[in-house]
Amino acid sequence: MKAVRFNQFGGPEVLEVIETDLPVPAADEVVVQVRAAGINPGEASIRKGLLEAFYPTTLPCGEGSDLAGAITAVGDEVDGWSIGDEVVGWVDTRSSHAQSVAVPAAHLVPKPDGVSWEIAGSAFVVGSTAWAATDAVQPQPGDVVAVSAAAGGVGGLVSQLLVERGATVLGIGSLENAEWLQSKAVTPIDRSGGLDAVAERLRAAAPDGIDAFVDLFGGGYVQLALDLGVPGDRINTIIDFEQVGKNGVLGAGSADGSTAQVLGEVVTRLADGRLELPIEATYPLGEVQAAFAQLELRRTRGKIVLIP
Numbered sequence: 001m002k003a004v005r006f007n008q009f010g011g012p013e014v015l016e017v018i019e020t021d022l023p024v025p026a027a028d029e030v031v032v033q034v035r036a037a038g039i040n041p042g043e044a045s046i047r048k049g050l051l052e053a054f055y056p057t058t059l060p061c062g063e064g065s066d067l068a069g070a071i072t073a074v075g076d077e078v079d080g081w082s083i084g085d086e087v088v089g090w091v092d093t094r095s096s097h098a099q100s101v102a103v104p105a106a107h108l109v110p111k112p113d114g115v116s117w118e119i120a121g122s123a124f125v126v127g128s129t130a131w132a133a134t135d136a137v138q139p140q141p142g143d144v145v146a147v148s149a150a151a152g153g154v155g156g157l158v159s160q161l162l163v164e165r166g167a168t169v170l171g172i173g174s175l176e177n178a179e180w181l182q183s184k185a186v187t188p189i190d191r192s193g194g195l196d197a198v199a200e201r202l203r204a205a206a207p208d209g210i211d212a213f214v215d216l217f218g219g220g221y222v223q224l225a226l227d228l229g230v231p232g233d234r235i236n237t238i239i240d241f242e243q244v245g246k247n248g249v250l251g252a253g254s255a256d257g258s259t260a261q262v263l264g265e266v267v268t269r270l271a272d273g274r275l276e277l278p279i280e281a282t283y284p285l286g287e288v289q290a291a292f293a294q295l296e297l298r299r300t301r302g303k304i305v306l307i308p
């Protein structure tokens, strides 16, 4: 089978597609033939060697957490899953950007018929992160909550989950994403002109103040939230790790939402229409370099997905 590997740190050009053996399931695993696998900015950071302090890498290294596909083999101790079952899931072994992958049975939920392969295959990282980041700021009905990078992969889901919880959501993004945010009952806040301009627009949009802030971009949004008077324990960042713990600022992310139960909540909402996860682009596995080159422009609305 084919799988993505990199053998040195660097840009998308270090990614290659190699031939390798089909995985064999451990007793508690199944093998999934991957129909779609989302790509995520954290994978690019790992490949550039930027996260070695947190997630050390052994080269050569595979990549990919998100996946959806059909089960082709079942480990001896697995109950409840059969060959042919269509599933949504994840791995922690950097291995889903491949034609087949061994997956712990506990990391799977059934794929609903109403969810496309592309959406199912990119639901996990953004879904688990959005769920945890939303929970962390404890949104209450009537709260005003601001979100940076509100139309990105994580941001689009955070924005919609906050609306579902009854919050008034101010979604910071580029003008290109304003219409989509409005279609999700989110008030778009233009991010152009720098943080001071964004702060002015937020003050104008919420004259009585902002109750909570979800930072999905870094680069000063946590400080902006503190300056606007948002209490630290109602600010959650998934990227500005230096700010986490200072002033009570929270850092809930994917690890806090990595359960099949949370994945099931997200997938159910994608099936019944409470959540939309736009698919910006799909690429065959052999074009993985181009897929990441597009992702790393940081202009994605929703997800970019590999089709192995």
Ligand SMILES: NC(=O)c1ccc[n+]([C@@H]2O[C@H](COP(=O)([O-])OP(=O)(O)OC[C@H]3O[C@@H](n4cnc5c(N)ncnc54)[C@H](OP(=O)(O)O)[C@@H]3O)[C@@H](O)[C@H]2O)c1
Binding pocket: 040, 041, 042, 125, 126, 129, 148, 149, 150, 151, 152, 153, 154, 155, 172, 173, 174, 175, 177, 191, 216, 217, 238, 239, 252, 253, 254, 255, 295, 298, 299, 300, 301, 302
């Ligand atoms: N801690 C965790 O567990 C965890 C988990 C997942 C992701 N992450 C991190 O969280 C971040 C977001 O992930 P993602 O998957 O949502 O990324 P993404 O889909 O690539 O998000 C890109 C978004 O960023 C926005 N953006 C670009 N420049 C911006 C700027 N200067 N200010 C504000 N927004 C800007 C863009 O929207 P506009 O053009 O509309 O602004 C775009 O929609 C990444 O850094 C990722 O590594 C952390």
